[in-house]
Amino acid sequence: MEKPVYVTEPFLPPLEEIQVYLKDIWKSKSLTNNGRYHQELEKSLCDYLGVKYISLFSNGTLALVTALQTLRITGEVITTPYSFVATTHALWWNGIKPVFVDIEPNSYNIDVERIEAAITPQTTAILPVHVYGNPCNVQKIKKIADDYGLKVIYDACHTFGVKIKGLPVLNFGDLSVMSFHATKVYNTFEGGAIVCHDEATKKRIDNLKNFGFLNETTVVTPGINAKMNEFQSVMGLLQLKYIDGLIEKRKSIARQYRDLLKNIEGITFIEDIPEVVHCYSYFPIFIEKEKYRRTRDELYEELKRHSIYGRRYFYPLISQFPTYRGLDSAQTGKMPTAERVTEQVICLPIYPDLDLGIVEKISLLLRKENVKS
Numbered sequence: 130m131e132k133p134v135y136v137t138e139p140f141l142p143p144l145e146e147i148q149v150y151l152k153d154i155w156k157s158k159s160l161t162n163n164g165r166y167h168q169e170l171e172k173s174l175c176d177y178l179g180v181k182y183i184s185l186f187s188n189g190t191l192a193l194v195t196a197l198q199t200l201r202i203t204g205e206v207i208t209t210p211y212s213f214v215a216t217t218h219a220l221w222w223n224g225i226k227p228v229f230v231d232i233e234p235n236s237y238n239i240d241v242e243r244i245e246a247a248i249t250p251q252t253t254a255i256l257p258v259h260v261y262g263n264p265c266n267v268q269k270i271k272k273i274a275d276d277y278g279l280k281v282i283y284d285a286c287h288t289f290g291v292k293i294k295g296l297p298v299l300n301f302g303d304l305s306v307m308s309f310h311a312t313k314v315y316n317t318f319e320g321g322a323i324v325c326h327d328e329a330t331k332k333r334i335d336n337l338k339n340f341g342f343l344n345e346t347t348v349v350t351p352g353i354n355a356k357m358n359e360f361q362s363v364m365g366l367l368q369l370k371y372i373d374g375l376i377e378k379r380k381s382i383a384r385q386y387r388d389l390l391k392n393i394e395g396i397t398f399i400e401d402i403p404e405v406v407h408c409y410s411y412f413p414i415f416i417e418k419e420k421y422r423r424t425r426d427e428l429y430e431e432l433k434r435h436s437i438y439g440r441r442y443f444y445p446l447i448s449q450f451p452t453y454r455g456l457d458s459a460q461t462g463k464m465p466t467a468e469r470v471t472e473q474v475i476c477l478p479i480y481p482d483l484d485l486g487i488v489e490k491i492s493l494l495l496r497k498e499n500v501k502s
């Protein structure tokens with residue numbers, strides 16, 4: 130039985146390093162509620178990511194839900210169906226109607242040319258996703274938001290340290306939401322954050338994630354409990370120590386895949402974008418079944434038989450799930466690009482400790498598949 134290879138594997142710092150922090154936590158008995166390490170991590174992340182304010186969360190989903198509360202978003206929000214389901218669930222939890230818009234054929238992000246047509250008098254915001262960490266067309270989205278008086282909240286759960294022309298992608302939009310889930314480039318076991326640009330907003334977010342407490346006796350808003358604890362925070366501090374090297378390793382794996390997969394008829398993948406610093410969170414490939422002479426699902430199953438567990442991110446589309454499929458914007462035929470891509474995609478394993486020999490093996494399987502058929 131071959132050792133299974135999953136789509137990702139978390140980086141864990143040396144156990145001795147976390148034990149030093151744990152001893153300190155045990156001594157102080159300060160486990161949560163804006164503790165010392167929580168404060169330290171917020172500061173360190175601001176420095177590393179090049180952002181002004183960051184508020185840490187217990188996970189990305191609660192950060193998304195809270196981001197919408199922060200800006201008091203209501204009515205309809207324009208979003209993408211091509212994402213992890215939490216993006217749209219966050220709208221639903223706020224009683225907001227999602228309005229799905231198709232994606233671009235090359236970036237797989239929301240198609241900026243289709244946003245305006247989806248705006249109604251009820252639209253209050255746009256919720257795009259930087260899918261696979263590739264930046265959305267942030268300038269065009271800003272222009273539309275400014276023209277129509279809409280807010281922009283980016284789901285930046287796939288990006289860590291991504292920059293466009295030297296500018297952190299997290300600085301675009303009113304808010305950006307991050308996930309530090311174990312499957313992400315940077316993890317705090319579970320975790321997340323909201324990035325904002327002014328002190329008043331940071332204060333409102335901090336109140337919202339702590340039941341709405343302003344001080345010991347004053348509750349100013351119906352908040353939730355979404356705080357990051359000290360255990361997660363020290364994990365975050367340690368991850369930061371290693372992150373540059375980890376992203377470098379991911380980059381070399383992506384390069385290796387690109388090198389080995391080029392010229393296979395029916396397989397395409399994403400190249401680096403000029404003037405963008407990437408974080409290589411995923412390595413999606415897209416199967417054109419007519420040319421590859423095999424469907425994506427046949428390939429997916431074949432890889433599984435070799436203990437390679439790719440993931441079909443994102444299949445099905447969020448708009449195809451029972452909760453959302455009745456919506457007008459979700460109807461079949463309305464988002465032809467997303468409907469096509471969701472049937473073609475498979476994300477290959479990528480993580481810092483992935484052996485280049487395994488990358489070669491996977492690539493060979495993909496090539497052999499092609500020849501065999």
Ligand SMILES: Cc1ncc(COP(=O)(O)O)c(C=O)c1O
Binds near residue numbers: 258284308320
């Ligand atoms: C695009 C996207 N949005 C939201 C989330 C939710 O984040 P979390 O798992 O930290 O709640 C994830 C990942 O899990 C994601 O990939």
